[in-house]
Amino acid sequence: MTDIAREAGVSLSTVSYALSGKRPISEATRERIQSAIDRLQYHPTASARALATQRTSLLGLAVPQREDVDAHVIMEFVSSILTASHEQDYDLLLVAAEDHARTQRVVDEGKVDALIVMDLIEGDPRIPSLARLPRPVVLIGYPQDSGGLACVDFDFLSGAMAAVRELHARGSRRIAMLTSPASTARPAPTYARRSRLGYTMACTELGLAPRIIEVPRDPESIGAFVREHLVESQDIDGLYVHHEPALAHLGRAFAALGISCPQDVQVIAIAPDDVAVSGPWDVSSVQLPISSIGRTAVSMLLELLGDPAIPPHSRLLSPVLIPRATTRA
Amino acid sequence: MTDIAREAGVSLSTVSYALSGKRPISEATRERIQSAIDRLQYHPTASARALATQRTSLLGLAVPQREDVDAHVIMEFVSSILTASHEQDYDLLLVAAEDHARTQRVVDEGKVDALIVMDLIEGDPRIPSLARLPRPVVLIGYPQDSGGLACVDFDFLSGAMAAVRELHARGSRRIAMLTSPASTARPAPTYARRSRLGYTMACTELGLAPRIIEVPRDPESIGAFVREHLVESQDIDGLYVHHEPALAHLGRAFAALGISCPQDVQVIAIAPDDVAVSGPWDVSSVQLPISSIGRTAVSMLLELLGDPAIPPHSRLLSPVLIPRATTRA
DNA sequence: CTGTTAGCGCCTTCAC
DNA sequence: GTGAAGGCGCTAACAG
Numbered sequence: 001m002t003d004i005a006r007e008a009g010v011s012l013s014t015v016s017y018a019l020s021g022k023r024p025i026s027e028a029t030r031e032r033i034q035s036a037i038d039r040l041q042y043h044p045t046a047s048a049r050a051l052a053t054q055r056t057s058l059l060g061l062a063v064p065q066r067e068d069v070d071a072h073v074i075m076e077f078v079s080s081i082l083t084a085s086h087e088q089d090y091d092l093l094l095v096a097a098e099d100h101a102r103t104q105r106v107v108d109e110g111k112v113d114a115l116i117v118m119d120l121i122e123g124d125p126r127i128p129s130l131a132r133l134p135r136p137v138v139l140i141g142y143p144q145d146s147g148g149l150a151c152v153d154f155d156f157l158s159g160a161m162a163a164v165r166e167l168h169a170r171g172s173r174r175i176a177m178l179t180s181p182a183s184t185a186r187p188a189p190t191y192a193r194r195s196r197l198g199y200t201m202a203c204t205e206l207g208l209a210p211r212i213i214e215v216p217r218d219p220e221s222i223g224a225f226v227r228e229h230l231v232e233s234q235d236i237d238g239l240y241v242h243h244e245p246a247l248a249h250l251g252r253a254f255a256a257l258g259i260s261c262p263q264d265v266q267v268i269a270i271a272p273d274d275v276a277v278s279g280p281w282d283v284s285s286v287q288l289p290i291s292s293i294g295r296t297a298v299s300m301l302l303e304l305l306g307d308p309a310i311p312p313h314s315r316l317l318s319p320v321l322i323p324r325a326t327t328r329a
Numbered sequence: 330m331t332d333i334a335r336e337a338g339v340s341l342s343t344v345s346y347a348l349s350g351k352r353p354i355s356e357a358t359r360e361r362i363q364s365a366i367d368r369l370q371y372h373p374t375a376s377a378r379a380l381a382t383q384r385t386s387l388l389g390l391a392v393p394q395r396e397d398v399d400a401h402v403i404m405e406f407v408s409s410i411l412t413a414s415h416e417q418d419y420d421l422l423l424v425a426a427e428d429h430a431r432t433q434r435v436v437d438e439g440k441v442d443a444l445i446v447m448d449l450i451e452g453d454p455r456i457p458s459l460a461r462l463p464r465p466v467v468l469i470g471y472p473q474d475s476g477g478l479a480c481v482d483f484d485f486l487s488g489a490m491a492a493v494r495e496l497h498a499r500g501s502r503r504i505a506m507l508t509s510p511a512s513t514a515r516p517a518p519t520y521a522r523r524s525r526l527g528y529t530m531a532c533t534e535l536g537l538a539p540r541i542i543e544v545p546r547d548p549e550s551i552g553a554f555v556r557e558h559l560v561e562s563q564d565i566d567g568l569y570v571h572h573e574p575a576l577a578h579l580g581r582a583f584a585a586l587g588i589s590c591p592q593d594v595q596v597i598a599i600a601p602d603d604v605a606v607s608g609p610w611d612v613s614s615v616q617l618p619i620s621s622i623g624r625t626a627v628s629m630l631l632e633l634l635g636d637p638a639i640p641p642h643s644r645l646l647s648p649v650l651i652p653r654a655t656t657r658a
Numbered sequence: 659c660t661g662t663t664a665g666c667g668c669c670t671t672c673a674c
Numbered sequence: 675g676t677g678a679a680g681g682c683g684c685t686a687a688c689a690g
Contacts, residue, residue, distance in 0.1 A: 002667085011677045013676080013679095043438050045380070048667035048669090050376035056376060065412070071400055075404045079394050082425055094421040344684095346686095
């Protein structure tokens with residue numbers, strides 16, 4: 001920077017101000033400076049700037065690497081967060097969520113200005129330490145006790161209720177919820193409880209008896225479920241499905257066993273649009289707005305960076321229901 | 330750091346040396362320093378260290394965001410690169426590959442020590458500017474002209490040849506290659522050419538007539554292909570499939586049209602293990618070692634960081650063939 | 659084995 | 675509008 005000051009015949013600070021624009025600079029000198037910059041191929045040094053300003057223009061993101069989290073979903077989160085960050089002139093620093101010590105370290109050492117943590121589970125043990133960090137943190141997920149941290153997530157409770165009400169409004173009276181087994185091994189992600197709760201509340205509201213059916217993701221189990229409840233006892237005429245990997249199998253089982261979908265039974269899933277329409281059928285669904293969540297997380301972080309006094313709060317994105325081929329008109 | 334020096338009753342530099350271990354420190358003072366660190370919750374400031382050492386301990390990764398690159402594959406690359414980086418005490422800075430200006434900027438400004446660029450295409454326009462960067466760069470992919478940059482990729486040429494030879498050794502004589510249409514819109518990824526070339530070379534070597542059949546990824550097109558070539562004209566008894574999204578559809582089409590697989594026709598795919606076994610059948614395959622590629626890219630970068638004089642070269646991972654249910658014994 | 663000191667490259671409050 | 679000077683927190687010679 002000294003070089004280009006000399007080259008342009010001005011003082012070092014003038015160059016700095018020309019670059020940051022934090023002070024009016026005459027058009028003439030501004031141009032001389034710019035041309036010197038081009039000529040010398042100058043690039044400001046990020047670490048020096050960071051040291052002086054205490055800002056890295058880096059956002060941290062703790063990504064889960066466990067096999068049982070759908071790679072597509074994670075990728076969409078990462079991608080939307082990356083895009084949103086770039087739009088605000090931030091870069092993204094990735095750290096493995098499993099390595100919590102490292103996650104803390106990158107913020108303690110000031111490698112990032114703020115942090116996004118995804119894949120929260122109920123009673124997540126990381127929450128207390130995250131709450132102690134000296135920089136803004138937002139969680140993707142909505143744990144019962146967020147320890148005062150900002151949260152962003154889809155409103156699964158409302159989403160589940162919307163689905164059940166819709167099934168009911170279109171004529172279903174025996175509405176079950178189909179979901180994955182509450183794994184006792186792994187603690188549940190924060191949305192599992194809220195989704196079930198929403199389903200139960202809606203049933204209560206409508207005077208229906210709630211029935212939550214847990215089924216593994218393999219085709220055989222799905223087939224068995226369909227045979228038992230839809231072919232034999234026929235005790236279900238509406239299905240709220242929160243079980244993405246099972247959706248496609250469900251559709252095939254219907255076809256194989258001769259269940260005609262909007263007629264015999266209506267189905268509403270809660271899923272990202274692409275998985276709702278990617279299987280053998282186009283499933284009516286409550287949209288899971290992954291990239292909106294990602295973008296919201298970033299903008300929330302920026303607000304907190306702008307004004308750390310903002311009271312911490314949660315943002316739950318509202319459900320939008322898209323009727324497709326699995327519900328009646 | 331001054332604080333903990335005072336607190337421990339030593340000089341500032343002693344603290345620094347105690348932390349970096351670049352100088353022997355007596356056990357006694359070392360402990361006093363450590364306890365002061367714990368007491369004051371001290372954490373070294375990354376940007377200050379980076380400014381002083383000219384090292385950020387950050388690796389850059391340019392990730393593609395285009396829809397037509399399989400999210401699972403990208404995620405596995407990212408994940409393996411992230412893990413490998415952490416193992417070497419590096420963090421990972423993500424930037425959108427589509428934003429090439431930004432990609433260059435993060436290295437010009439010294440935000441990263443080195444850069445990995447994935448999803449290279451033939452004649453990639455980014456190569457010249459990447460070659461001019463003042464830090465190590467490795468490409469994931471193997472373009473014909475790498476501009477002197479280091480490359481890491483699977484050896485698709487050998488992989489294709491291995492597959493064809495294997496089919497031939499197990500009795501197939503009319504071996505076709507099934508792959509995705511060479512999109513005229515998007516330029517081809519670097520492996521497309523090498524895979525086809527390997528297939529052709531193997532055919533030549535074995536005295537077979539090469540037949541490259543391009544089929545879109547949708548189930549209908551796959552079904553049509555099977556009907557035409559395996560049911561009607563029956564002019565194929567061996568299939569080298571480099572077309573991941575089509576694999577599952579192919580298996581279903583075989584089942585639906587009564588093609589018995591190792592008997593009527595043998596199939597070897599080139600694919601990651603998980604996709605080879607995830608469909609309706611377990612496909613014999615040449616392993617696509619995605620995470621090995623990722624890890625290799627990182628270790629190559631570190632070698633270059635350690636000794637920039639290392640002559641640039643490419644690393645092509647050798648094929649490993651896994652016989653499964655689609656080849657004869 | 660420990661202390662002193664001069665930067666790393668940029669920002670920013672001051673005087674001019 | 676411009677220039678001079680101190681400081682951000684740490685590293686690494688250079689002396690002891």
